[in-house]
Amino acid sequence: MTARDEVLRRVREALGGSRGARPPVPRGYARRLPEAEAATRADVLALFTERVADNRAAVRHVGADELGTAVAAALWGREAKQIVVPADLPYGWLAELDGVRALADTPALDADALAAADGAVTGCAVAIAQTGTVVLDGGRAQGRRALTLVPGYHLCVVHADQIVGTVPEAVSRLDPARPLTWISGPSATHGIELRRVEGVHGPLQLEILVVED
Amino acid sequence: MTARDEVLRRVREALGGSRGARPPVPRGYARRLPEAEAATRADVLALFTERVADNRAAVRHVGADELGTAVAAALWGREAKQIVVPADLPYGWLAELDGVRALADTPALDADALAAADGAVTGCAVAIAQTGTVVLDGGRAQGRRALTLVPGYHLCVVHADQIVGTVPEAVSRLDPARPLTWISGPSATHGIELRRVEGVHGPLQLEILVVED
Numbered sequence: 001m002t003a004r005d006e007v008l009r010r011v012r013e014a015l016g017g018s019r020g021a022r023p024p025v026p027r028g029y030a031r032r033l034p035e036a037e038a039a040t041r042a043d044v045l046a047l048f049t050e051r052v053a054d055n056r057a058a059v060r061h062v063g064a065d066e067l068g069t070a071v072a073a074a075l076w077g078r079e080a081k082q083i084v085v086p087a088d089l090p091y092g093w094l095a096e097l098d099g100v101r102a103l104a105d106t107p108a109l110d111a112d113a114l115a116a117a118d119g120a121v122t123g124c125a126v127a128i129a130q131t132g133t134v135v136l137d138g139g140r141a142q143g144r145r146a147l148t149l150v151p152g153y154h155l156c157v158v159h160a161d162q163i164v165g166t167v168p169e170a171v172s173r174l175d176p177a178r179p180l181t182w183i184s185g186p187s188a189t190h191g192i193e194l195r196r197v198e199g200v201h202g203p204l205q206l207e208i209l210v211v212e213d
Numbered sequence: 214m215t216a217r218d219e220v221l222r223r224v225r226e227a228l229g230g231s232r233g234a235r236p237p238v239p240r241g242y243a244r245r246l247p248e249a250e251a252a253t254r255a256d257v258l259a260l261f262t263e264r265v266a267d268n269r270a271a272v273r274h275v276g277a278d279e280l281g282t283a284v285a286a287a288l289w290g291r292e293a294k295q296i297v298v299p300a301d302l303p304y305g306w307l308a309e310l311d312g313v314r315a316l317a318d319t320p321a322l323d324a325d326a327l328a329a330a331d332g333a334v335t336g337c338a339v340a341i342a343q344t345g346t347v348v349l350d351g352g353r354a355q356g357r358r359a360l361t362l363v364p365g366y367h368l369c370v371v372h373a374d375q376i377v378g379t380v381p382e383a384v385s386r387l388d389p390a391r392p393l394t395w396i397s398g399p400s401a402t403h404g405i406e407l408r409r410v411e412g413v414h415g416p417l418q419l420e421i422l423v424v425e426d
Contacts, residue, residue: 065320068300087281087305091298095317104308107278 033165044129051132055185057206072096080118086143119153127163128170137178154203246378257342264345268398270419285309293331299356332366340376341383350391367416
């Protein structure tokens with residue numbers, strides 16, 4: 001018996017009869033928004049907007065026809081000169097970008113290019129009204145994690161039909177095997193001397209465009 | 214009884230017992246390429262390439278990483294200044310377009326804008342090796358029909374996995390309820406004095422980029 005076998009034998013022995021048994025999972029939490037808060041879709045959108053703003057992110061509503069202009073205006077307002085985007089971002093989102101250079105992440109941009117960018121523009125997989133969260137899963141128009149975590153500014157486009165009420169509703173739409181990034185406002189940590197510090201693990205500034213069709 | 218009822222009554226009477234009966238459909242045609250022509254995927258790609266060229270369209274193979282450059286090079290080669298694209302075209306396809314302005318078709322471009330464009334860039338739904346055909350169905354990265362039928366030049370991006378061997382294989386991948394456009398080389402008609410005239414009902418020039426991943 002090798003040392004490895006011996007260690008594994010002891011682990012199995014210690015686990016004993018409970019091995020494989022699934023402890024009960026409490027499911028008493030609220031799965032949906034209270035009826036009063038979510039009587040209509042407009043209520044859910046309003047809640048999302050309010051909570052995103054609470055999270056110190058900027059949020060704006062735009063019509064589908066205005067999206068290209070709104071993206072350009074957001075970048076012009078920050079005097080962005082160069083941004084990074086996933087290669088499969090819909091072209092229409094960037095169609096009005098006079099004077100801003102968008103680098104597609106294919107082939108994969110190196111760390112210097114990401115760090116030098118004035119921002120990243122992506123979509124999302126799902127958004128949560130109750131917490132003002134956007135969730136990225138690396139799927140369409142979202143790109144890899146480095147794309148949105150390295151640049152200091154993240155402009156995220158959320159279609160109204162991607163907004164659900166609660167975290168459980170969001171989880172039910174997501175695939176746990178995908179690389180999920182949950183974003184509730186600008187990156188912030190209290191891990192440094194218990195003081196809130198923003199922008200350490202991700203963008204210092206988050207801006208969300210809600211597209212209403 | 215109105216005149217309409219009377220006409221319908223006579224039609225029903227004339228149809229008689231055969232109404233609703235489905236005549237047998239002969240299915241003796243070849244559904245797949247002969248084994249000798251399609252032993253490997255490379256054979257199918259080679260056949261597609263050859264048939265596209267037979268159809269008097271230009272065709273080139275590019276790696277996924279080179280697509281942005283290949284699209285730009287094709288447009289520069291034609292001295293295109295302004296093109297039209299569906300709003301959901303992946304941004305990476307146009308990321309290298311220095312000096313060419315791409316108009317996204319949202320809100321819908323008017324006829325003058327389409328006619329003034331030096332070309333259109335789209336993807337496709339499926340492509341057929343045996344006939345050198347690309348089929349558009351108005352789905353992702355394809356846009357509405359006017360977008361590819363009005364400008365005089367159409368650059369179509371085909372991913373290798375979109376290429377099937379035969380027409381029956383293509384039909385089985387398509388939804389007959391969608392607006393399908395089947396494109397085998399530049400637009401051509403013999404409807405005018407039985408002489409072949411190109412570019413009457415669609416682009417005079419067709420160029421295809423086959424992306425091999």
